[in-house]
Amino acid sequence: MSETRVLGVDLGATNTKWVVLGIGSDPSSPSLVASGSIPTRGEEGHDVVIERLVAEVRRVTDEHGAADRWGLGTPGLFDPATGVVTIFTNLPGQWRGVPLRAALEDALDRPVTLINDARAFTLAEGRVGAGRGCAVVACLTLGTGIGGGIMIDGRLHTGATGIAGEIAHQTVLPDGPTCGCGNPGCAEAMARADVLAAMAGRASVAKVFRGVRAGEARCIAAVETAAEYLGIALANVFTVVGPERIVIGGGIATAGDLYLDPIRAATRRRATLLPPEAIRIVPAALGAVAGAVGAALAAYDDAR
Ligand SMILES: [Zn+2]
Structure with a gap:
């Protein structure tokens, strides 16, 4: 061929x-x-x-x-x-x-x-990147905004509306701050880059993770808080959709395990129906x- x-x-x-x-x-x-x-x-x-x-x-x-x-x-x-x-x-x-x-x-x-x-991003990472070989994969891009997507049996799942997969627009805090989409308390509104930086009192996310490495309490607390909200959203995805893994990319994900570990822990705490080893959250592979x-x-x- x-x-x-x-x-x-x-x-x-x-x-x-x-x-x-x-x-x-x-x-x-x-x-x-x-x-x-x-x-x-x-x-x-x-x-x-x-x-x-x-x-x-x-x-x-x-x-x-x-x-x-x-x-x-x-x-x-x-x-x-x-x-x-x-x-x-x-x-x-x-x-x-x-x-x-x-x-x-x-x-x-x-x-x-x-x-x-x-x-x-989901189609690429799911088919030829960090989710390659998996039948069901969900992806999240952490940055200025927080994007998402779901792939089932090798195809993007976009649902009846054609726009399904917005993992970060799940409500994780009722009556939380209003998201760009208009809904209060979306995961995006609790964990996007400027929100994470503001919670830590730092000018950028890079400086937040520098603070975490230096053991600064406010930076560590901010990362734990953002990870907790993301964990709620990802636990829902694991429980409802059942992906073999969730792939995380985007600018903030360059912090690696410094961010992924608290996200994994928060997700495991919330996905109580699943064995801990079923919660596989991996970094993106394609850059x-x-x-x-x-x-x-x-x-x-x-x-x-
Ligand atoms: Zn939203």
């Missing part, structure tokens, strides 16, 4: 990364043909960002093939039926209502698969290209 080349692009807040994958007879072992990155410059507005994206897709396609299908990971949500943006959380400007899919398909004259960036890899895999799935 000949190799199919697929382009995946991850529209990020700062940089837009891309990969070209070569996919042969075993879709769980794609090869990385090429990769690159351009600055997103979201402050220039959506028209300019889309134009630059189109130019880069043309350039990469001409250079590396991958002409049939491509996928775009987006930093937020869109209407799955129309491809119109509903919420882009981390990009400046007025993206709400932008007909993103139509704009890209008109400019490039070929179909595009849109996918939320956390779902792209910064996971979103782009997932966008490419989504496009490949779409074409099958």
Whole structure:
């Protein structure tokens, strides 16, 4: 069987990364043909960002093939039926209502698969990364926001609405602070980067974990608190969905076991129906290209 080349692009807040994958007879072992990155410059507005994206897709396609299908990971949500943006959380400007899919398909004259960036991360880590070989995997990206996704039998589970998998938008503290989604007390509202830093009285998450390493009580307490709320959300996922493992990535996860250990402990305390060894929480394996890899895999799935 000949190799199919697929382009995946991850529209990020700062940089837009891309990969070209070569996919042969075993879709769980794609090869990385090429990769690159351009600055997103979201402050220039959506028209300019889309134009630059189109130019880069043309350039990469001409250079590396991958002409049939491509996928775009987006930093937020869109209407799955129309491809119109509903919420882009981390990009400046007025993206709400932008007909993103139509704009890209008109400019490039070929179909595009849109996918939320956390779902792209899930597809990549679940199929070819830290969840490879598992039938059921859940993923969480810890950063400015907290993204999530669920994969069942090798396919993303997006549910009746097309947007299922938002693990961090479970209520973990009734009447807690209002989340970006409008609901009080979501796990995201209790543990996203700025909230964790503020709880510890530090300017950044990196400084919080530096404080933890130095044994500073306020930093340790803040990490324990955030881990407790995440543990509630993850225990629910283990109990309800039954993943073989939960993969954690994103900027905050670079703290490694310093953060994962308290999250594991909190999850085990809450998932009382499951044996402790069933709670497997592992770090992501693919690094910064996971979103782009997932966008490419989504496009490949779409074409099958
Ligand atoms: Zn929420």
